[in-house]
Amino acid sequence: MKTDSISELLRVENLSRSFTTQVGEVKALQQVNLSIGVGELLALKGKSGSGKTTLLNLLGGLDQPSSGEIYFQGAALSSLSEEDLVRLRRTQIGFVFQSFALMPTYSALENVELVLRLAGGDPQQDRQRAMQCLRAVGLGNRAHSHPDELSGGQQQRVAIARAIANHPDLILADEPTGELDTNTTRQIFGLFRRLVNQEGITVLLTSHNPLVEEVADRTIELEDGRIIDMK
Numbered sequence: 001m002k003t004d005s006i007s008e009l010l011r012v013e014n015l016s017r018s019f020t021t022q023v024g025e026v027k028a029l030q031q032v033n034l035s036i037g038v039g040e041l042l043a044l045k046g047k048s049g050s051g052k053t054t055l056l057n058l059l060g061g062l063d064q065p066s067s068g069e070i071y072f073q074g075a076a077l078s079s080l081s082e083e084d085l086v087r088l089r090r091t092q093i094g095f096v097f098q099s100f101a102l103m104p105t106y107s108a109l110e111n112v113e114l115v116l117r118l119a120g121g122d123p124q125q126d127r128q129r130a131m132q133c134l135r136a137v138g139l140g141n142r143a144h145s146h147p148d149e150l151s152g153g154q155q156q157r158v159a160i161a162r163a164i165a166n167h168p169d170l171i172l173a174d175e176p177t178g179e180l181d182t183n184t185t186r187q188i189f190g191l192f193r194r195l196v197n198q199e200g201i202t203v204l205l206t207s208h209n210p211l212v213e214e215v216a217d218r219t220i221e222l223e224d225g226r227i228i229d230m231k
Contacts, residue, residue, distance in 0.1 A: 009169060009202050010036040010059060015068035017054050017225075028054040030225040032068070038169075039200045041192060043212040046222035052206040055222070056172045059204065060093055061085040073169070090119050094163030096173035096205075100155040102147045108134060108158045109143040115165050133161035137191060153184035160191060164201065171195070173205035182211070189215045 012034040019026045029051045036042055044052045057063040059070060061077055070077045072088070080088065089095075102111050109130050116126035134140050137157040147155050156176060163171050173192070177185040192203050193215040205212070213219050221229040 007038045008035055009038045009040075009073060010034075010204075011071040012059070013069050013071070015055075015058065015070065016066050017051075017058060017063070018066045027225050029058070029065070032225075032227055034220070034227070036202060036204065038202055039196055040217045041196045041203045041215060042205075043216035043219045044204065044206045044222060045208070045212070045219055046206075047208075050222040051225040052222055053174055054225075056174050056204065056206060059170075060095060060172050061089055090115070091166050092169045094166070094168040094171040094201075096156070096159050096163050096171060096176045098175040098178040100147070100152075100159050102155055102158060102162075104147050107144045107146055108139060108150065108161075111147075111158055112162045112165050115162055119166055129165060130161070133165050134158070136164070136195075137161045151184075152180050153187060156180065156184075156188055157191065160188075160195075164195060164199065169202060171201055171203045171205075173203065175206055175208070177207060177209060185209055186211055186214075 012032055015029055015032040016027070017029040019028060032055065044055065046052050054063070058065055061080070064078070077085070103114065106114065109127070112130035112133050113126050116129060117123075121129075131140065131143060134143050137160050139154060139157050139161065142150060142154060147158070150158065160176075171192075177188050180188065189212055192205065195201050196203055219231055220227055
């Protein structure tokens with residue numbers, strides 16, 4: 001297991017998350033314990049409703065657990081203010097979603113630049129960094145194309161370029177290939193693998209696709225909010 005030889009980025013201790021609905025309490029996560037190493041590609045598998053997205057949201061500081069704790073680089077997320085959490089998400093965590101979530105009126109370059117502007121960088125350096133990220137995902141020649149001029153796979157590459165723009169320590173990807181065909185899915189998974197190998201970024205992604213096992217260091221399966229298998 002890769003985490004034996006590298007340092008720890010994230011640790012989850014007895015993490016639970018429950019929601020109250022009209023039909024009663026829903027236990028989305030139950031007593032999850034997990035350690036994630038620096039430079040590891042970890043895949044979360046499980047059926048819809050198994051708790052995968054809930055776990056990603058908690059790890060990214062987008063939601064708070066009902067009980068338990070998350071440690072990011074040794075710091076408990078519960079000890080951070082909302083301002084600190086916003087800063088953490090802008091500077092150390094990149095997010096990739098199934099829906100791409102690109103600004104339709106912005107070019108690929110402008111979509112990547114946007115997250116750099118939010119972090120308060122220098123405009124000229126931001127543009128150079130955005131181009132560097134687009135080249136890293138193989139889209140340097142489509143920098144001025146808008147989302148509706150790009151294929152689904154190309155749009156997801158722009159989303160990944162945006163996620164790595166601020167040199168994050170962690171990328172959280174929620175079903176990043178859910179809308180893509182098999183060949184494009186394999187390319188996107190391969191891109192994540194290269195980012196881990198070349199940039200040392202830690203990637204945690206959810207996927208129903210068995211192809212993810214070809215690139216993941218570990219695969220963790222969730223069922224009814226619990227880890228049932230880890231390999």
